[in-house]
Amino acid sequence: MLRLDKTETWLLAATVILLTAGFLLPSWLTFILTLAFAKALVVQGVVIQMRAGLVSFGQGLFFCIGGYAVGMGGAFLDVHDVFALIGLGVAVAVGVAAIIGLLMTRYRDIFFAMLSLALSMILFGVIVKNPTLGSTDGFNVHAPTLLGWAPQGQEQKLAIFVLTVLIAGGLALALNRYMKSGLGGVNEAIKENEIRVEFLGLSPRWILYANYLFAAGISAVGGALTALATGHVDPEMAFWTTSGEFVFIALLGGTTHVAAPFVAAVLFALVRTYALELAPHSWQMILGFVLLAIIIFLPKGLWSLVAGKRRAAA
Amino acid sequence: MTTLYAILIDGMIYASWLFLVAAGLTVIYGVMRILNMAHGSFYSIGAYSGASLVGWYFAGGDGAPYWSYLLLLGAALAAGLFIGLLVEQGLLQFMYKRDEILMVIITYALLLILEDATKLIFGVDPYFTYQPYSLLGRSSFGELTFANYDLALIAVSVLIGAACWLVLNRTNRGKVLRAVIQDREIAVAMGVNVKLMFAATFVVGTTLGALAGALTAPAISVSPGIGVEVIVLAFAVVVVGGLGSIEGAIVGALLVGLTRSVAVHLAPQIELFVIYGVMSLVLAVRPQGLFGRNLARKI
Amino acid sequence: MRRTTSRIVPTAVALAASLAFAAPALAADNGKFRIGVVTFLSGGAAGPFGVPSLNGAKVLVDALNEGKLPAPYNLKGINGVEIETVIVDENGGATKQVEEFRNLAERHKVDAVIGYISSGDCLAIAPVAEELKMPTVFFDCGTSRLFEENKAPTYVFRTGLDAAIDNIGAARYLVDSGRKLDSVASIQQNYAWGHDSWADFSAAIQQLKPGVKVATEQLPKLFQGQYGAEISAISVSRPDVIHSSFWGGDMEALVLQGAARGLFDKRAAVLTCGESALDRFKGQAPNGLILGARGPFGAFAPQNPLSDWFRTAYRGKNEIEPTYPAFKMAQAILGLKAAVEKTGAKPGTIPAKEAVAKSFKGLNFESVSGTVQMARAGGHQALQGIAYGEYSFDAKSGKATLANVRHYSGECVTPPDGTTAAAWIKAGFPGAQCK
Structure with a gap:
């Protein structure tokens, strides 16, 4: 029998609450939430x-x-089937990752960051050069079906919201298990000192490789859900500023808890929407200050607020 | 034949510009281990300061036009010093113990802030300060004509490269700085004032960035977003050459500049990929860049 | 220190969250006619396009609210209802714009949206506008794909022109002006706009003057700023004519660097978006450089009471002449106003969105660029002519004007409904009526 730890109970509860909320919240908010959760998967x-x-x-x-x-x-x-399309995205992404991951796992630090940036920009270039893909303008996504059901308009948006929440919830549970497993703990060790991990008889490179593939797959799910929700794709998705945003959200939330990226992504979307509205001329500046404030006051991300309190209470 | 020397001259001009843009970035990384995402903002602040000061000078009318070059340099120095000190003293000096990657993110936040600050100060209307550019006239080589300003840029860039190298290798201060680069902890133990070194380096780096912007301003239309365009380019040059190495930045600039020039003349279709292509290729063969140091693995 | 911060941050987070949920209440109906205005306020397109268009919108909306416009627009606001604008920055990509569009429609409850310069944004927004049944007027984006992909629009309108028209017009102008035209060089920004512009232009010039050779095709990336190598490559290829769809800072840099190196000395060059820098070149562009304004806008706009009024009002507020983006924005707002008022709703009331869309379809309205007919894409796309002229700078007065201006009627340069621009050009412009 599956036994749930505390985090998992919370995650399940959150999923259920969000699913019900989807039917009550105004549709602009569910849309923002859909995009935020899809983005949060990439952030994961x-x-x-x-x-x-x-x-x-x-x-x-x-x-x-x-x-x-x-x-x-x-x-x-x-x-046109949603699941086939997402599956296709994951398959291609993992396939690509399996090849370039062999190269990427040889790099650390800044070099890993820069090489991943370069590869993403090459994809950007390839799409820009391709008029059948609409170049920089991109193109509109055909209306999807869910196992033969073809929802329209508002129904479709709601269906994609529900789907996003379910997928996000499921993946969060899986990630939580992984994080708390022995292998998950090795990741921290690799970060601290790779050579010591090697001496323990583990291969950091292959663990990083597995991480890379998994990250690729989960990011592709995020991309697929974003495309389904907005109904449009363009090469901006591969532009380095988009990737910068994911890193931004990752730091905003912190890396200590599986729910952090979701909370951070929602908060980021709301801060940006309101910054854009209050100060259409200087919303980037507001984002910049928020980021700085988090790094200075909450170096472990927003989640340290929750974690800190719990520790204080204990 | 014409194409061949066109490739060479164009490549040299572009490479010298790339070096100007990348020099400040590599100096800061070399000493401080900060990959400065906000470097592009320093570039654009320099460009805006130069363009607005020179624009104001020519709007006044009567001054001798050649003084404008001095103004351009003065604007870059003033802007670089001011913003460099402000950022280093006001923010970065409290952050030096943080992770290298976290520093990237801090400078990314700075980039976001400075981009909008520049916009608030200078507005979004492009600055078109052409006078220093057209003042120097042009030279013809065979059937090709070049702007003398661009050719002068090659000289300036060689000068700056030489100055950096001399300071690092032939002065006492430079030697101390190299000691800091080699091993920060030992340098501190030997009584080197690393704090001061860091502050000085950062200001020099931002000033170099501002200088690159100010020198580019007369040839372009200075508008919002020029800084962001420059960052990735400068990164590519520096990563190809090896982070933190002046020689590397020179070689990286030449490699990227000439390759791009070849592409424009012979295969304009692939121009978009050239920079990332060169970068990926170099990194695939030499992960630490052409002049990067091999780091010993510490247990 | 530590203790206080740990309290400040949660409070800030809670504040932000409560703000997020409280704000919808602020955007309740206040009886005003709310228009979402979306245009670039940051990034490279802000200076040349975004800000002039926003300034144009402000001048027009303020004057409308005070009832200061000349006839037929002397009814206050829109249909007697005061106008309120919600301004959004278009920067940040199509995904974000879709999100913001939904915000405008559902949270701000705007009555109409006017905006979008980027073609990618227009393509992404169009289906959302239809889904949300929101009257949406695209004022500037030029992609031919807009109505080729959204074949049966109801709520989406475009008062600006298709970019194919810029390039058909440019080709006609070059041929009609009787220049030597054996070879053409191309320099375009490496993105959809540049690719499409060159595809249309090269096809059109081949039709009008068969046998034209392509000397070189240069594709520097967007916002590159430095065109040394490209200028050499074009010089070496010795073309008779250079075609470029460059815009904004890139265009100004190309002209400056090209002029300094004699690129334009022996040959003609046509800049399809050149007009937006007419007053900014300050003699740095060579006389004879051919400029366009993507329609009869800016310096090409005809003189009529509306355009006279608009120029004076814009100059009064911004101290410079309005360029074509300002004219195009004004045109979009006037079109919306005309459509709303044609519904026959009682003055002082806001008609239903369905009624607005219905009356916008096929509308004829007076604008700062003359009379506009919504006569393409089943009444959703404006049909207007285009004009080109040569830059002419008078050093004494320091003023730039346009010489040898030629106008082409809408019927001469616009494909009829049912064919795509590319197919129409390929077929040799069947049915074109040119004077």
Whole structure:
């Protein structure tokens, strides 16, 4: 029998609450939440690697692959089923990651960051050069179906919201298990000192490789869900500023808890929306100050607020 | 034949510009281990300061036009010093114990802030300060014509490269700085004032960035976003050459500049990939860049 | 220190969260006609396009609210209802714009949205606008794909022109001006706008003057700023004509660097977006440089009471001449106003969105660029002519004007409904009516 720890109970409860909320909240808010959760999945990909000490400034690569798989699957392969499309994105992303991961896992620190950025920018360039993919303008995604059901308009948005919450909840549970497993703990050790891990008889490189593949897959899911929600894909998804945003959110939340990226992504979306509204001319500055404030006052991310309190109470 | 020397001259001009842009970045990384994302903002602040000061000078009318070059340099120095000191003293000096990657994020936040601050100070209307650019006239080589300003840029860039090298290798201060680069802890133990060194280095780095911006300003239309465009370019050059190495920045700039020039003349279709292509290729063969140091693995 | 911060941050977070949920209440109906205005306020497109267009919107909205416009627009605001704008920065990509568009529609409850310069944003927004049944006027984006992909629009309108028209017009102008035209060089920004512009232009010039050779095709990346190598490559290829769809700072840099190196000395060059820098070149552009304004806007706009009024009012507030983005924004707002007022709703009331869309379809309205007919894409796309002219700088007065201006009627340069621009050009412009 599956036994749930405290985090898992909370995650399940949150999923259920969000699912009900989807039917009550105004649709603009569910839309923001859909995008935020989809983005949070990519952030999880960043966080997995960050825990082992690698910062990917090119996670947009797999985000973009996931999105374009949905777009191209509908436009060129005549695949319209949501699950088939997401599966396609994951398959392509993991396939690509399996090849370039062999190269990437040889790099650490800044070099890993820069090389991941370069690879993502190459994908950006390839799409820009390709007029059948709409170049920088991108193209619109065909209306998807869910196991034969073709929802329209508001119903469709709601369906994608529900799907996103379910996938996010499921992946969060899986990630939580991984984090708390022995292998998950090794990641921290790799970050602290790789050589000592080697001496223990483990191969840091292959653990990082597995992380890389998993991060690629989960990012592709995020990209696919984003494409389904907005109904449009463009190469901006692979641009380095998009990847920068994922790193931003990862730090905002912190790497200590599986729920942190979700909270951070929602907060980020809301801060940005309101910054954009209160100060259309200087919203980037507001984001910059928020980021600085977090780094200075909460070096372990927003989650340290929750964790800190719990420790104080204990 | 024409194409060949066009490739060479264009490549040299572009490489010298790339070096100007990358020099400050590599100096800061070399000494402080900070990969400064906000470098592009320093570039754009320099460009805006130079363009607005020179624009104001020519709007006044009567001054001798050649003084504008001095103004351009003065604006860059003033802007670089001011913003460098402000950022280092006001923020970075409290952060030196943080992780290298976290420093990247801190400077990313700075980039976001400075981008909008520049916009609030200088507005979004492009500055078009062409006078220093057209003043120097042009030279013809065969059927090709070049702007003398661009050619002068090669000289300036060689000068700056030489100055950096001399300071690092031929002065006492430079030697101390190299000691800090080699091993910060030992340097501190030997009585080196690392704090002061860091502050000085950061200011020199920002000033170099501002200088690159100010020198570029007359040839372009200075508008919001020019800084962000420059960052990735400068990163590519520095990573190719090896982070923190002046020689590396020179070689990286030449490599990227000439390759791009070849692409523009012979295969304009692939121009977009050139920089990332060169970067990926170099990193695949030499992960630490051409002049990067091999780091010993510490247990 | 530590203790206080640990309290400040949670409070801030809680504040932000409560703000997020409290704010919708602020955006309740206040009886005003709310328009979402989306344009670039940051990034490279802000200076040349975004800010002039926003300034244009401000001048027009303020004047409308005070009832100061000349006839037929002397009814206050829109249909007698005061206008309120919600301004959004277009920077940040299509995904974010879709999010913001939903915010405008559902949280701010705007009555209409006017905006979008980027073609990618227009393509992404169009289906969302249809889904949310929100009257949406695209004022600037030029992609031909807009109505080719959204075949049966109801709520989406475009008062600006298709970019294909810029390039068909440019080709006609070059041929009609009787220049030597054996080879053409191209320099475009490496993104969809540049690719599409060159595809349309090269096809059109091949039709009008068969046998034209392409000397070189340069594709520097967007916002590159430095064009040394490209200028050499074009010089070496010795073209008779250079075509470029560059805009904003890139265009100004190209002109400055090209002029300094004699690129334009022996040949003609046409800049399809050149007009936006007419007053900014200050003699740095060579006389004879051919400039366009993406339609009869800016310096190409005809003189009529509306354009005279607009120029004076804009100059009064911003101290410079309005460029084409300002004109195009004004046109979009006037179109919306005309459509709302044509519904026949009682003055002082806001008609239903369905009624606005219905009356916008096929509308004829007076604008700062003359009379506009919504006569393409089933009444959703404006049909207007285009003009080109040569830059002419008078050193004494320091003023730039346009010489040898030629106008082409809308029917001459616009494909009829049912064919795509590319197909129409390929077929040799069947049905084009040119004077």
